Amino acid sequence: MSSVDIPDIVIGRLPLYLRTLSRLTLEGVKITSSHELGQRLGISSAQIRKDLSHFGEFGKQGTGYQIAYLTDQLRRILKVDKEWKVALVGVGDLGRALAHYNGFRDRGFRITMLFDNDPAKVGTMLDGFQIYDSSQMKDLIRRHGITLAMIAVPAEAAQKVSDALVSAGVRGLLNYAPINLSVPEGVKVQYIDPVVHLQRITYYVEE
């Protein structure tokens, strides 16, 4: 099956399904339905069935989904049935919080390499990993074959960091800097900017 056939918006919902399945598992639930998933997510059950049908048959009409099975399949589809090594560039307040965050590990990711350009931080350890100088970024990322990175540097520095990461072989970027990046075709970027979300909320909120 080619990924070209499936709309990106469908792919974007799969991690939410996976997250909800994990939550149900934690609650001791073994079988669920598109109806239950939909209620938890505020998505219609028809949409969920349609999304999943792109990838095969995961449940039978009337019997629901085996959560363990569907979880495994979604992990495989999203390629998080393995652990991805992730580079983190920028060890300020946010970078530090990301390095400490323990929610990556059991969901397919592990920050294994940290970079900063502050001489006071370079060479120090954070959560068992050394902080390297950004000047070594290209070389180390290439040598370790890292293909995923998170950017947590100021907006002014983000494009330069992105260029260096991409030239070293990174193919996926999660950018926390509040700026859009220009990347070559074949490189995927996702953005996290809390203000963008807050502004999307305030449009609707009565003052």
Next chain:
Amino acid sequence: MSSVDIPDIVIGRLPLYLRTLSRLTLEGVKITSSHELGQRLGISSAQIRKDLSHFGEFGKQGTGYQIAYLTDQLRRILKVDKEWKVALVGVGDLGRALAHYNGFRDRGFRITMLFDNDPAKVGTMLDGFQIYDSSQMKDLIRRHGITLAMIAVPAEAAQKVSDALVSAGVRGLLNYAPINLSVPEGVKVQYIDPVVHLQRITYYVEE
């Protein structure tokens, strides 16, 4: 004009336009075009013109947009021509990073009230603001008329926190906990979960 008429996906792009206009302003640019905005954002110029046309006429064919004017208009539409007071619940690593983040202020937001349930943190100061006990949340938020909040607590605690915030009058939530919240109609929730973004990337990245 009623907000009901305009698709939420259009509203979701307005903060990106505003962010890009601010960037152009920083670069000393005074006039832009849907073409230039589109190139910076990876969105078609036709889409941008169509999005903006929901709200009026912001430029003339061939002469482009006056950035200062369009910026003002977008700020007004998104209601960030004022400063919103925001409550932050959960002062762990992430909450601390959010409290320190200086990117909120000039984009319409200011964290003015912090809550945590850790007795070691309650009563201490962070960036000039006292950290209050979560048990005081309802009362203080209601008294100060705060309508926006960020949730940065563990997944297990998020729904309870959300319920308390909503009952105190909060109408917009930015939820960092990796769990979907159930809120009454009229309350807007946006989510930030880096793993959801990373999993959306890995689907496309060759291993």
